[in-house]
Amino acid sequence: MADKSNIVLIGMPGSGKSTVGVLLAKASGKGFVDTDLLIQSSTGCTLQQIVNTRGYEALRDEEERVLSSLAVSDHVIATGGSAVYSHRAMEHLGKDGVIVFLDVSLASIRQRIGDYSLRGISKRPDQTLDELFGERLALYQQYADLTVDGNGRTQQQVCDAILARLSQVQ
């Protein structure tokens, strides 16, 4: 993993990828990119608008397109929670990135994201958050090089825990 210059954050919406990602970039001197913002700027729509007008599968397609063509090095990459639905995208990100799963319990996720119907989550309309959590957990575990427990820790503590784990493997 020593030759991989990016840190790629994966995990459920609300697990802290975007906010911890910025702290990580500051602490490590790396650049930062949030792929949700790249999707928004390249489509000219918010994520919620994409889900509302074109459906959740269109959001997954846009996400796959953006992630698979991302060409950065020495960056922290905060992905969207649904990134793991694309094997092609995850393989691409894994080539020059250590993939870090921010593991946060469903109870904490609920507390943090509140009304998830307004958050542009890419899920089947009939799927509950519990069901989504179960489906996603297996995918996050499948793609993770490292798993960091995000429960009961401040964002800075999560950032420090990631850096400590990375220093052990790099």
Ligand SMILES: Nc1ncnc2c1ncn2[C@@H]1O[C@H](COP(=O)(O)OP(=O)(O)O)[C@@H](O)[C@H]1O
């Ligand atoms: N370790 C933490 N403890 C408490 N709240 C957190 C923590 N990490 C993130 N949050 C909060 O949870 C919400 C979602 O965080 P965010 O970084 O946007 O997650 P993601 O990008 O994974 O969806 C934000 O309000 C953020 O401040």
Ligand SMILES: O=C(O)C1=C[C@@H](OP(=O)(O)O)[C@@H](O)[C@H](O)C1
């Ligand atoms: O998990 C999801 O289905 C999604 C999570 C969002 O990102 P965050 O994980 O940063 O909230 C964003 O990509 C999109 O709204 C879909």
Ligand SMILES: [Mg+2]
């Ligand atoms: Mg985010």
